Amino acid sequence: MINAKYLPLAATVTVFVALFLVGGMMYRNFLSTLVLGHILADNAFVIIAAIGATFVILSGGIDLSIGSMIGFVGVCMAVLDQAGWHPLASAALLLCFGILFGAMQGYLIDFCEIQPFIVTLAGLFLLRGACFMVSLDSVPIRHEFVQTFATTRIPLPGRGFLTSSAIVMLLSLAVAIFIAHFTRFGTNIYAIGGDKESARLMGVPIRRTTVMIYGLGGFYSALAGVIYALYTSSGYPLAGSTTELSAIAAVVLGGTLLTGGVGLVAGTVFGGMILGLISTLIIFHGSLNSAWIMISSGMLLFGFIVLHRFLVGSFDLRGSS
Amino acid sequence: MxxxxxxxxxxxxxxxxxxxxxxxxxxxxxxxxxxxxxxxxxxxxxxxxxxxxxxxxxxxxxxxxxxxxxxxxxxxxxxxxxxxxxxxxxxxxxxxxxxxxxxxxxxxxxxxxxxxxxxxxxxxxxxxxxxxxxxxxxxxxxxxxxxxxxxxxxxxxxxxxxxxxxxxxxxxxxxxxxxxxxxxxxxxxxxxxxxxxxxxxxxxxxxxxxxxxxxxxxxxxxxxxxxxxxxxxxxxxxxxxxxGRELGEVERAFSEKDAMAAGPVRLSARGLGRKRVLEPFDLILRQGEVVGLAGLLGSGRTETAKMLFGAISADAGELTVMGTPTRNAAPRQSLRAGIAFCPEDRKAEGLVAELSVRENIMLSIQSKQGWLKRIPRRRQDELAREMIAALGIATPDAEKPVGQLSGGNQQKVVLARALASNPSVLLLDEPTRGIDVGAHAEIIKLIRKLCKDGLALLVASSELDELVAATDRVAVLRDRAKIGEISGEQITRDNIVRMIAGDDGRAD
Missing domain, CATH: 3.40.50.300 (P-loop containing nucleotide triphosphate hydrolases)
Structure with missing residues (x-):
């Protein structure tokens, strides 16, 4: 029998494949690596952010500052570009900032015992405000590296190709899978999310791990911001608004429980791709308006949460009294 | 070795x-x-x-x-x-x-x-x-x-x-x-x-x-x-x-107890139980009588009280409240029928520490009335004053947050709240947990007084001397089963200890 751990992932992959096949039946040329490559490219930044959010959610927390971080990193990159910085240099600086900012949030959450929701909500406002401090308007990034980034691609069988943002996303995924499943830190994340008090009694360093989790989350949102800025070759102070919610949706669709402790990073990638696939399908249709993207995403999300209730209920033996 | x-x-x-x-x-x-x-x-x-x-x-x-x-x-x-x-x-x-x-x-x-x-x-x-x-x-x-x-x-x-x-x-x-x-x-x-x-x-x-x-x-x-x-x-x-015997100074008031004749049956359980929680048991509570529940930690004291109140649902047997058999009693119905329950952990289950004495006392009446019918403030003050006087709650006024009172006085507020709804059956789980010896004796006196006033009481307690001092009948529990009942002169520390320890020749 298949390990219960992989059931939600199997469900996610099945839905993705089914949606893809539905698209293939409705439209000619849909079933191609070209479409797949575009979905990957368009959603790379959301998926990268969602990978970071997966760790946070696996630990039983939440990070609402993702979208603002994306916006902040974008405008900073653009302004630094005008000051003559190489995009890679500013990216490195901003990734460090992301780690520090996330780690600070993690420290506050554990040290002051405040709910992650509130701490990262404060982070959301703080960073979005900072965006407007840096720039009120959209600022273009003109460095030639942006051109290089946009044209670097790996061809896929068929007419499709992997863009550089998709490549960065896949590399992030590989790193995330390694962290989650082959390091002590990753195991500790699952333990804290499964039962924090027990984890403490089993010797897991809660504070250090919490700080690292949110630091990692901050890194991934900053990376999402870098990719978004390079992909759009601009920085815009409102960029990334509500991306944190799409990221959370991708995590949940990917089979991770919001209560923590159960889930897989790979699931998140498929969750993000499902969201991308839905909007692509509706855009292909032409006559349906974008309201349907939200509506169908919402319905799918709802269905998944109900499904999880049943899957989890079947192997959870704790609530016996 | x-x-x-x-x-x-x-x-x-x-x-x-x-x-x-x-x-x-x-x-x-x-x-x-x-x-x-x-x-x-x-x-x-x-x-x-x-x-x-x-x-x-x-x-x-x-x-x-x-x-x-x-x-x-x-x-x-x-x-x-x-x-x-x-x-x-x-x-x-x-x-x-x-x-x-x-x-x-x-x-x-x-x-x-x-x-x-x-x-x-x-x-x-x-x-x-x-x-x-x-x-x-x-x-x-x-x-x-x-x-x-x-x-x-x-x-x-x-x-x-x-x-x-x-x-x-x-x-x-x-x-x-x-x-x-x-x-x-x-x-x-x-x-x-x-x-x-x-x-x-x-x-x-x-x-x-x-x-x-x-x-x-x-x-x-x-x-x-x-x-x-x-x-x-x-x-x-x-x-x-x-x-132990912390309660040496509380004397068993036999003369007072003997004077009381047990009244009509208020609550009776027949074969009530739940798998893995409590073996089926029989228990009767009469008006004007205090029944004790004795047993060690984990013997099922709390579970018995909660089951009588309907907070734990039974899967066997039946419960008769005021002569009316009920299936699947729930706390809401029990409260309506005139049963009140004071839980063991008053911080977690009993009181709202931030609310005032008056507000805590009002909680149960208000919930009985439904939230729409507000009780006039004047009536509330009156009732709170009555209760504070009747139970001797040491508080400067009725508006003091309960969390600032001493343990004994908090327990009295719990009692006051239960009594405010005018119950005919009162179930007390560890009424003297965590309070000092003086307040202890007072609570026991209060229990006797309530009994005299015509209530049917159940007291679950880990302190034998408390049971000896306060009760007319004691049901003894061991390993989640009722193993016997003693009453009157038989209620002594030694008898209860012997029953709990299993020295009655019963094979384990």
């Missing part, structure tokens, strides 16, 4: 003291563990067992006192440090992560590996080897939560046992095991003992203490009552040591 009582004890704890805000949890407690013994640690709720164990295993720091491991002074600051020193613990209620696989649970903060990485191949080998030592053969890739509690318990023990383990603490390991699983656990404990490990066994099942324990230490109210070889202490003595 493989190890002679050594000159140097494996663990020596001396004059351990620990205070939490408002409570002195441990007051100068000593504990000595010999290598190769099973040492039972006994005591009622709040006796200080858990705190002592947490200090031994590094989960809590002591305020003062000394600790030695094999003659070396130790001061573990975390469970990890204690573990490294050879002191392993399996905390109550299996503290592992049910959502993770068995391997991962075993490897958590234990697995070897370089640069923070974990080699799962090695981790699996280690997990299998450790489980094999205890004779456990399971699929270690499945989530822990998918196994029975007994298996989870064994995994927890296997995880706790390292090569260097010298002391193993088992906190209530048998609480959720059946007889067969318990026997299996005991043979493992004997094996560990034979390896020279000092096993600390915390339990409230007395038979198990005699079955597997070599020596016994009893704590009460944060103090050491005594340590003795299991073969030197009889069961009644042991029960006596655990329950």
């Amino acid at each position: 493989p190890a002679e009582p050594a000159a140097v004890p494996r663990i020596a704890m001396r004059a351990i003291r620990k205070a939490f805000p408002g409570v002195l949890a441990l007051d100068g407690v000593d504990l000595a563990l010999r290598p190769g013994e099973v040492h039972a640690l006994l005591g009622e709720n709040g006796a200080g067992k858990s705190t002592l164990i947490k200090i031994l295993t590094g989960a809590v720091r002591r305020d003062s006192g000394e600790m030695w491991l094999d003659g070396q002074p130790i001061d573990p600051g975390s469970t990890g440090e204690a573990q490294a020193a050879g002191i392993s613990t399996v905390f109550q209620e299996v503290n592992l992560i049910p959502t993770m696989s068995v391997t991962k649970n075993m490897a958590l903060e234990r697995a070897a590996g370089r640069f923070g990485m974990i080699s799962w191949r090695k981790a699996r080998e280690q997990a299998r080897a450790k489980l094999a030592r205890l004779g456990v053969d399971i699929d270690i890739e499945r989530p822990l939560g998918s196994f029975s509690v007994a298996v989870q318990q064994l995994v927890a023990i296997a995880r706790a046992l390292e090569d260097n383990t010298r002391v193993l603490v088992l906190d209530e390991p048998t609480a959720s095991l059946d007889a067969k699983e318990t026997t299996a656990l005991f043979s493992i404990m004997r094996e560990l003992k034979a390896r020279g490990i000092a096993v600390v066994f915390i339990t409230h099942f007395l038979e198990q203490v005699y079955e597997v324990g070599d020596r016994i230490t009893v704590l009460r109210n944060g103090r050491l009552v005594g340590t003795a070889a299991a073969s030197d202490v009889s069961r009644p003595d042991l029960v006596s040591m655990m329950i």
